[in-house]
Amino acid sequence: MRIEIPEEVGAIIKKLNSYGYEAFAVGGCVRDVLLGREPEDWDITTSASPGQVKELFKRTIDTGIQHGTVTVMKGHKSFEVTTYRVDGEYEDGRHPKSVQFTASLKEDLQRRDFTINAMAYSHETGIVDEFGGMEDLKSHIIRCVGNPIERFTEDALRILRAIRFSAQLDFTIEAKTREGISAIAPNMEKVSKERIQAELSKLLLSDHPEKIEEVYETGISPYVSAAFHSVDRSRLFLSPGLPKKKHIRWAAFLKDTEEKKAVQVLKDLKMDNDTILRVRILNQWIYREIPPGKVQLRRAMSQMDPSQFDDLLVLKKWIGQTGIETLENLTEEIRKNGDCISLKELKVNGSDLLAAGMKPGKQVGEELSRLLDLVLEKPELNRREILLRLLSVS
DSSP states (O other): OOOOOOHHHHHHHHHHHHTTOOEEEETHHHHHHHTTOOOSOOEEEESSOHHHHHHHOSSEEEEEGGGTEEEEEETTEEEEEEEOEEEOOBSSSSSBSOEEEOSOHHHHHHTSSBGGGSEEEETTTEEEESSSHHHHHHHTEEOBSSOHHHHHHHOTHHHHHHHHHHHHHTOEEOHHHHHHHHHHGGGGGGSOHHHHHHHHHHHHTSSOGGGGHHHHHTTOGGGTOHHHHTOOOTTOOOOTTSOSOHHHHHHHHTTTSOHHHHHHHHHHTTOOHHHHHHHHHHHHHTTSOOOSSHHHHHHHHTTSOHHHHHHHHHHHHHTTOSSHHHHHHHHHHHHHHTOOOSGGGSSOOHHHHHHTTOOSSHHHHHHHHHHHHHHHHOGGGOSHHHHHHTOOOO
16 A cells, blocks of 8 residues: 655655665554544654664754654754664653664554554555554554553553544544553553643544543543542533634633632643633633623723634633624624724823823823723723823822
């Protein structure tokens, strides 16, 4: 079977072959091509040692040379080339203590997580599938290579990766693999919160975000965090129709969770501050009524940036609130009219107030907020000369 691979990948493989080394595209890129998806990265595995790879290519980077990985640059593109290896003992439940290079492609493939990720390809050899990955692709199954308990004990993050892949590909987790997930779930405590968050975010951003329920059903959730485990899922429904924005998907997941706990979930997972802020605002407003009047709407819009307000309306419509089309039309009118809805759009600033005789201090900010409140009610007041006349200078 012949599949299409990038010209650069073919050139790297061909050059390694010309010097007597085996080389193959490997892992997720092979899986994605077979599924008709566009691979994010193309990885190459080879019998050549890192030193031999570096000798053959002019531009290389020692990405993870202790684990056998050299990045080969082709123009502005980079490709990781990794020597066949066998992992040593996993002492921390995440990383092998050592790696040993091997001359066997099968041994290299055998250390990988799932059968669908343990296939290799070259034009010369075709598909190398030692563990039934092709059959599992056809059957839409996530199955560990070999013994699931061993694979998950080696690296506990694979537990979440199994669920994430099932969500991204809409595959079913094979029974023994699923049993292994539940058995090794406590080992998730060994995984960094950042890595857990990355997997959960990818899951929520997939076409099947509802599969986050699997994290609870398989017994993983207590080992993510106490706050995550106690999320209110009584009315949880997630759908691929939601925009694929991280803060929107997380806000949808946490919509029925009290604000303080929702924020704690994200903080426990070391989420970035921007996402936490956006989710917090959406959490505060998703069930709050916004009357269909321009004054009330401008006041609501002033509490967040424009894109955030659009996200809020999307979520409100998604949970079935009525009258959202009216709010969308009014929002468009407000923007088309150029109504002021933030301090930065106010026609006076702190310097103007000081020049008008106001003393420096918190009174300046309070006065600007008061003027903004007047303008939110009557947009026609947003003219410099009018606002200066309305100043409360004592």
